[in-house]
Amino acid sequence: YNGSLPNGDRGRRKSRFALYKRPKANGVKPSTVHVISTPQASKAISCKGQHSISYTLSRNQTVVVEYSHDKDTDMFQVGRSTESPIDFVVTDTISGSQNNDETQITQSTISRFACRIVCDRNAPYTARIFAAGFDSSKNIFLGEKAAKWKNSDGHMDGLTTNGVLVMHPKGGFTEESKPGVWREISVCGDVYTLRETRSAQQRGKLVENETNILQDGSLIDLCGATLLWRTADGLFHTPTQKHIEALRQEINAARPQCPVGLNTLAFPSINRKDVVEEKQPWAYLSCGHVHGYHNWGHRSDTEANERECPMCRTVGPYVPLWLGCEAGFYVDAGPPTYAFTPCGHVCSEKSAKYWSQIPLPHGTHAFHAACPFCATQLSGENNCVKLIFQGPID
Numbered sequence: 001y002n003g004s005l006p007n008g009d010r011g012r013r014k015s016r017f018a019l020y021k022r023p024k025a026n027g028v029k030p031s032t033v034h035v036i037s038t039p040q041a042s043k044a045i046s047c048k049g050q051h052s053i054s055y056t057l058s059r060n061q062t063v064v065v066e067y068s069h070d071k072d073t074d075m076f077q078v079g080r081s082t083e084s085p086i087d088f089v090v091t092d093t094i095s096g097s098q099n100n101d102e103t104q105i106t107q108s109t110i111s112r113f114a115c116r117i118v119c120d121r122n123a124p125y126t127a128r129i130f131a132a133g134f135d136s137s138k139n140i141f142l143g144e145k146a147a148k149w150k151n152s153d154g155h156m157d158g159l160t161t162n163g164v165l166v167m168h169p170k171g172g173f174t175e176e177s178k179p180g181v182w183r184e185i186s187v188c189g190d191v192y193t194l195r196e197t198r199s200a201q202q203r204g205k206l207v208e209n210e211t212n213i214l215q216d217g218s219l220i221d222l223c224g225a226t227l228l229w230r231t232a233d234g235l236f237h238t239p240t241q242k243h244i245e246a247l248r249q250e251i252n253a254a255r256p257q258c259p260v261g262l263n264t265l266a267f268p269s270i271n272r273k274d275v276v277e278e279k280q281p282w283a284y285l286s287c288g289h290v291h292g293y294h295n296w297g298h299r300s301d302t303e304a305n306e307r308e309c310p311m312c313r314t315v316g317p318y319v320p321l322w323l324g325c326e327a328g329f330y331v332d333a334g335p336p337t338y339a340f341t342p343c344g345h346v347c348s349e350k351s352a353k354y355w356s357q358i359p360l361p362h363g364t365h366a367f368h369a370a371c372p373f374c375a376t377q378l379s380g381e382n383n384c385v386k387l388i389f390q391g392p393i394d
Contacts, residue, residue: 002345002373005091013089014330019076019119019127027118028134030155032066032204053132053140055148055156063156074119077133078222081112084270085134090114092224093375110224113140115164115185117214123237126212128231130189130322131164138189141169147195147203157188162198162223165361166191166212173217175331175350179358182221182367185212198223198364203382221361228372230328239333241325245270247336248323256281256389258292260310265292267323267336267346276320278335281389284309285341286316288385293320316380319344329355329372337387341380344374345374346387356383374391 013369025351028051037060051067076087092108113133120126132140142148146160164185169177184192185205189212214220216234220227230238239247252266265281277291282289289311307318321339324330324347335347340355356378359367369378378384 002322012087013091015326018089019074019102019117019248021119021121021125022074023224025069025071025074025121025332027070027075027121028067029070029073030065031068036062036064048073049138050140053142053156055142055158056144057148058144061217065156072121074121076117076119077113077115078117078227079112079114079133080108080110081135083112083136085136085138086113090222090225090227093226102206105152108224109162110222111160111162114160114222115220119367125232127231128189128212129164129166129214129220130187130212131160131185131186132187142187145201147201149192149203154321157186157189157190159184159186159192159195163195164222165194165221166214167221167358168210168215169219169358172215173200173230173331175354177217177354182359182361183207183210196365198361206383219358219360222303223361226360228328234382235328238329239327241270241327243333244323244325244330244336245328247333251336254389254391256290256391258294259289259390260294261292262311263292265290267321270323270325281321283339283344283387284311284314284316284318285311285344285380285384285385286309288339288388290321290387291388301382321346322350323347324373326373338384339387340373340384342378343371343374343376345371349374349386352384 009015053065055063077085078088078090079086082089090108090110113135116130116133118128134140142158146158150156165182166185167182168180170180171177182194184194191207191210193207196203214229216231218229236340248267256265258265266279268277269282281290282293287309289309305317306315308315321344324345330348330351331354332348332350334350336346338349338352339346355372356369358369360370362368369383
């Protein structure tokens with residue numbers, strides 16, 4: 001949603017979360033394992049006030065793994081639930097939606113207790129991701145239908161209904177990076193190849209040489225929302241909100257003009273990012289020529305938003321341009337010279353090219369590139385286009 005949620009960022013529900021070392025460690029690690037044959041006994045263990053994960057194997061057999069306090073880690077939980085164990089409340093991202101009316105989701109596919117991120121309290125502060133989060137009774141419950149199994153070393157593991165998928169880019173989060181391979185993370189943090197469809201019963205194959213350690217630029221998909229993980233060091237080299245504002249002022253100071261109307265164009269200030277303004281730049285996305293708004297060039301034989309560019313006669317979508325405001329999505333601090341197609345969000349060339357090649361999970365088994373600022377599925381020849389601004393005549 002380009003830097004903030006449609007209804008504004010509030011409390012535990014916002015578009016950006018920062019993880020800080022907790023005053024007191026709240027991490028947990030596996031301790032005692034109980035094999036139980038009656039639901040009453042299983043209940044007795046989960047009511048002890050300790051964290052536990054229950055694996056229901058059949059009506060009369062449940063394995064309960066108790067977790068004890070870990071003084072060396074902090075745990076942060078992510079999910080749709082607004083209950084207190086969830087640190088970061090996430091809701092489904094509606095692609096391309098700008099206004100609040102469209103953001104009412106009928107039925108969410110994000111789990112209420114989707115995943116947990118466990119960070120070491122000591123340098124180098126390694127962060128690991130695990131599927132599923134503990135609920136208000138400190139329990140993770142994998143019912144009869146959930147995919148679960150016993151590993152060769154005897155410990156139990158499982159997958160959540162729609163799964164937690166992770167992709168680590170090759171080469172970190174820089175302009176040189178390439179997309180990695182999407183994997184699924186288990187409840188105990190092992191890495192698996194993807195299931196045939198999102199919620200299939202059969203797990204993928206164990207990938208032994210990969211880990212659940214998050215890297216700068218790792219993407220976490222919760223089936224309905226995708227999170228981008230940035231490290232402190234990575235953010236140190238990323239442009240800030242101030243940088244983006246300076247780039248906006250710089251491009252406006254060059255007084256780009258509409259080549260037809262000859263009026264000066266200007267990107268609106270970052271906090272006016274949902275109302276099209278009079279001086280707003282528009283672009284033909286097939287060729288990249290930047291104009292002011294005008295009402296001609298409609299082709300009766302094409303779709304409503306297919307227009308002919310007066311400069312080069314190319315026919316294509318004609319849209320207002322919006323500056324990408326979320327600094328964490330930029331791979332460099334280059335000038336905003338590229339627009340994503342078909343939404344018109346503008347960012348640096350390297351950032352546009354990076355996101356244009358990243359396949360994001362969509363639905364139960366599809367993947368497609370999307371604009372990081374509004375989640376619209378990208379289209380066109382390269383998913384983005386170089387903008388051609390005309391300077392002032394004088």
